[in-house]
Amino acid sequence: MKLGAQMSAAGGVWKAFGRAEQAECETTMVYTKSNRQWKAKPLDEKSIAKFKTEAEKYRGKIDPLVVHAAYLINIASPKPELWEKSRDALRDELDRAEQLGLELVVLHPGSHMGEGEEAGLARIAKALREVTADTAGYQTRVCLELMAGQGTNLGAKFEHLAYLLNEVDAPDRMGVCFDTCHVFAAGYDFRSAENYAAMIAELDNTIGLEQIKVFHFNDSKHELGSLRDRHEHIGEGFIGAEGFAHFVNDPRWKDHPAVLETPKKIKGDDRDEFAIDKMNLDRLRALIQ
């Protein structure tokens, strides 16, 4: 696998490459705009050119660079205004990724806010159909993230994403992001070799393994099925290092990017964020047989 960590894009998306290099990443992930804002200044030609020069420099070394869409987006929202705003913001994320030549855009499917799973999933499908139709011909893919199932979050069941992929029916424009913490918190166990094999078989029977485009590697602060989304350093949570060994040694994921979203700081430890990411990456690399 290509192992890396999420990096800040402060000062320009292109800066993420140098940061990723400091942590010895082979892939990385960024937000291309502030997570707390609906609108961002459009990318100007100068910053696009700068980004492309950096991407070329790191081609095959820190590659791919994955985009994470803003948390604010909720295309499952029952409020028409918020739904439209979310759909347009997703469209904007795809425009930006396309301008930068990036394929993978990770998106949290959304929260139904009490209106129920079925209605929420239908609204997600509608937004995705519109956005993929609007951006026909783009190389970008919306990678729906598997979620922990906190609150009214949709996407904690493999069936949710299977339904969405089927409804949107744009196989070249869609994919799935497998987050180890979320899937574990949602109740799927993969810590033993037997459970890993069973989980993968279930994943294949519902979503299809070919849909998985990217991984988020996080250990979990909470127990199996807790439905709580709290990330922990690799090997220090309820998943444990062995759980990750199955993934990093599975030839089916040989070329897949896997990105850490683990804490960047340790209390009482004065190492910088790059050293902390590298610590987690070293733990993953030590598992490769």
Ligand SMILES: [Zn+2]
């Ligand atoms: Zn994640």
